[in-house]
Amino acid sequence: MPDPYIRTARLDDDAELSVLDRATWSPLHAVMPEPQPPYDPFFDERHSPDGYLVAEAEGRIVGYIRLAHPTPLASNAHVLAIQGFAVAEEARGRGLGRALIRAAVEEARGRGARRLTLRVLGHNAPAxxxxxxxxxxxxxxxxxxxxxxxxxxxxxxxxRQL
Structure with missing residues (x-):
């Protein structure tokens, strides 16, 4: 698999991201039950494409990371949070997750954030x-x-500080 191209998500990525999200669901990182049909759209009023960076390789999306403000408060506007992160099984172990995190750090800096935060389950040692x-x-x-x-x-x- 060639090096991925990381870009901002587009509205027409919805179906492909939805499939990736379902394929990567695991109790290792998910706190919600496993998705069941009928599936909701990936993007909605709280999750717009401009909040996501996607990794594309060989014309397919193989990973994504979501950045969002942890609260709507002006006093917290200098903080961004990683609130979603997935890498396709076949793309793991090749540095794609690391590349997405580094892209998220740069994106957060570019948006003027001073801190980047996240939440991870205690049993998710690899993450x-x-x-x-x-x-x-x-x-x-x-x-x-x-x-x-x-x-x-x-x-x-x-x-982490930015």
């Missing part, structure tokens, strides 16, 4: 390792915040 290697640190833990797949799971809050 936590990736985030830490890209400068994110644990800033808080919500113990047993979720009950997933028959067990209680911590919600880890991470962030």
């Amino acid at each position: 936590r390792t990736l985030y830490e290697s890209e400068g994110f640190t644990v800033e808080g833990v919500l113990p047993e915040e979720f009950h997933l797949d028959g067990r209680y799971v911590d919600d880890i809050l991470m962030g």
Whole structure:
């Protein structure tokens, strides 16, 4: 697979992103139940294309990352949060996740953010390792915040300065 091209999502990416989102669903990172038909559109009034960066390789979308303001408050406008992140199974292990995180950092800087934050489930060791290697640190833990797949799971809050 050649190096991906990372770009802002377009409205016509909706169906392809919806398929990718369903294909990458896992209790390792999802707090919502597995999607079932009929499927909702990927984009809606709260999730517009300009909030997403997508990775495209060989004419297909193989990953995405979503940036959003964590709150609507003006006093918090200097912070952006990663609120969605997926990489297609066949594209994993090739640095695509790292490339998307780095693109998100640059995009956040370009939007004038001073901090970038995220939440990750405590049992998602691969994601936590990736985030830490890209400068994110644990800033808080919500113990047993979720009950997933028959067990209680911590919600880890991470962030980094830009």
